[in-house]
Amino acid sequence: MKVEERAAGEFRWVLLEACEMQGSDVFHYRVLRTAAAPQSTYWDAMVLGMAELRRTVETATAATDIERCA
Numbered sequence: 001m002k003v004e005e006r007a008a009g010e011f012r013w014v015l016l017e018a019c020e021m022q023g024s025d026v027f028h029y030r031v032l033r034t035a036a037a038p039q040s041t042y043w044d045a046m047v048l049g050m051a052e053l054r055r056t057v058e059t060a061t062a063a064t065d066i067e068r069c070a
Helices: 042-059
Strands: 002-007 010-020 027-034
Touching (some): 010 042, 027 042
């Protein structure tokens, strides 16, 4: 999970997902979900992003943890 400031004073959380790239020994990351609305502070975006991450982890299954990047 990371927080991006795409415009001045507009912070959005971004959930990233690790995935494997064929022929590579390192993990790569792709965007899983992004906040629909910006927050006015980094901290607010971080808290909301962590809550979304927690919900995502609670509902994830072991079979979908790591997939190949498309």
